[in-house]
Amino acid sequence: MSVLFLFALNMEGCTHINDEMSSLNLFSTSPIKKQNIRFKSVHLDSLVLDSVSTSFMGGIIVQDHCLLFIDQRFCWAIKFDTNGRLTRRYIGQGNAPDELPIKSIQFYTTMQNGGMLFIGPEWDCFVFDSNFKKIDDYGINWNNSTSRTNTKTPNPSQTDIYTLAYGVSPIRADGDNLFLPIISQHPLFNPTSRSYSRDARVLAVMKIKNGNVNKIMGRLPPLYSRENAVNTFSYIDFDLLHNDSMIVGYPVDSLIYIFDKTFRIKAAFGFSGRDMDQHYTLSESLSQFRRNWQSETKTKGYYHSLKCVPERELIFRSYQKGHASVTDGLQIYHGVTLIADVDVPRRFCVEGYIYPYFYSNPYFDEEKGFIWVYRFRI
Numbered sequence: 001m002s003v004l005f006l007f008a009l010n011m012e013g014c015t016h017i018n019d020e021m022s023s024l025n026l027f028s029t030s031p032i033k034k035q036n037i038r039f040k041s042v043h044l045d046s047l048v049l050d051s052v053s054t055s056f057m058g059g060i061i062v063q064d065h066c067l068l069f070i071d072q073r074f075c076w077a078i079k080f081d082t083n084g085r086l087t088r089r090y091i092g093q094g095n096a097p098d099e100l101p102i103k104s105i106q107f108y109t110t111m112q113n114g115g116m117l118f119i120g121p122e123w124d125c126f127v128f129d130s131n132f133k134k135i136d137d138y139g140i141n142w143n144n145s146t147s148r149t150n151t152k153t154p155n156p157s158q159t160d161i162y163t164l165a166y167g168v169s170p171i172r173a174d175g176d177n178l179f180l181p182i183i184s185q186h187p188l189f190n191p192t193s194r195s196y197s198r199d200a201r202v203l204a205v206m207k208i209k210n211g212n213v214n215k216i217m218g219r220l221p222p223l224y225s226r227e228n229a230v231n232t233f234s235y236i237d238f239d240l241l242h243n244d245s246m247i248v249g250y251p252v253d254s255l256i257y258i259f260d261k262t263f264r265i266k267a268a269f270g271f272s273g274r275d276m277d278q279h280y281t282l283s284e285s286l287s288q289f290r291r292n293w294q295s296e297t298k299t300k301g302y303y304h305s306l307k308c309v310p311e312r313e314l315i316f317r318s319y320q321k322g323h324a325s326v327t328d329g330l331q332i333y334h335g336v337t338l339i340a341d342v343d344v345p346r347r348f349c350v351e352g353y354i355y356p357y358f359y360s361n362p363y364f365d366e367e368k369g370f371i372w373v374y375r376f377r378i
Contacts, residue, residue: 027221031255032269035338042330042342044360044374050086052078052371056364060373062352063110069362069371070108075100077116077132082354084372090132098134100126106166107180111173117208119171123164125211138211154189156199159213161186165235172240173208174261179246180204181236182216185286191234192283197224202236203263217263223253229282232292239308247315251302252278256317256333269336270317273329276301277322299323305349309358314378316350316358332378348374 055073062068066087069078079087095101102120110116114130123140144160154161162182169181182204184190189200201216224230233251240246241258245266248257254272259265278301283289296302297320305318315333327343330350349361351373360374 026219029265029268032336034336038339042376044376046372047084047375048370048372049080049084051369056366060351060362061110062359065354072105075105107171109171109173117173141212143213154186159216161189168235169237174240176208178206178208180206183235190286191231192285192289221250221253229280232283232296233302237306239306241308242310247306247308249303249306271338273319274341275321307350309353318349
């Protein structure tokens with residue numbers, strides 16, 4: 001890991017907390033406030049990908065000097081070179097040995113061995129090697145001690161009340177483990193419950209070899225307890241680092257946190273985004289929570305993606321300003337120092353780096369039938 005990240009993780013005064021029962025203790029550290037603004041804009045080039053049959057639903061993975069478009073509806077993994085030329089299409093929907101027998105891909109991630117893991121809508125996992133040959137499939141085993149339908153006294157430390165946080169955060173693989181964002185929508189314990197902001201876990205750890213969830217951990221930061229109206233955005237965003245640590249963000253919190261992979265605090269840093277409309281509506285019931293999430297993720301300001309590029313010592317955080325803005329914002333941190341906060345297209349996020357370009361998420365023009373990504377240099 002770079003010198004800058006090591007500085008952030010070992011700075012004097014950072015506290016390692018063993019008492020996971022205290023949300024306040026979990027976030028107990030003095031935030032680092034460092035900025036050195038080096039530029040005020042980035043030049044984005046549009047890279048149009050070769051035309052392919054697609055559902056226009058999916059995301060981009062940047063790896064092995066190529067761009068991989070994951071079509072989540074048709075279950076294809078479509079490989080392009082860095083000039084956007086089609087190389088090959090893999091997997092697809094079906095019952096053949098190397099296809100996916102599911103209606104859609106809900107989550108996906110690369111693994112350290114170059115393979116990939118996909119999760120379908122029924123918590124079904126499919127593991128592929130680096131040549132897109134299926135090597136395993138199983139269901140996520142939450143190790144529940146009670147029935148989800150009969151749980152009358154929810155325990156925030158037990159897995160039986162949680163589900164995957166669909167559509168709001170990626171999953172990440174690291175060695176033998178898969179890290180999964182979770183949320184509870186139990187009638188008696190959910191983001192509208194009084195104790196949720198204090199007691200809810202936000203991340204599950206699953207063994208890739210068998211699908212067993214052996215740990216749930218993490219909390220929402222103290223801001224969620226102080227500001228009730230933010231409960232619509234009660235979930236985590238994160239990326240894994242290469243030194244047994246992770247960077248963690250939350251949709252309404254201006255800080256970025258560094259934890260180890262047991263969720264012990266190492267550092268916190270960051271600044272608020274520009275011109276963000278953070279006047280949220282309190283969700284007082286599960287039905288209102290779902291309505292507010294549908295509306296406020298489109299109209300309010302919040303942080304919506306984190307990406308670390310360790311070979312350049314950079315962290316990218318994207319945020320939405322609000323419905324009145326025609327642009328989103330992108331913060332760029334060199335280590336823990338803010339070096340830029342620039343305007344970018346709506347829903348923009350950084351997906352990865354292949355020298356000399358950083359590449360964005362995909363954009364779609366269904367009428368003209370093409371997909372493009374943005375790329376830029378720093």
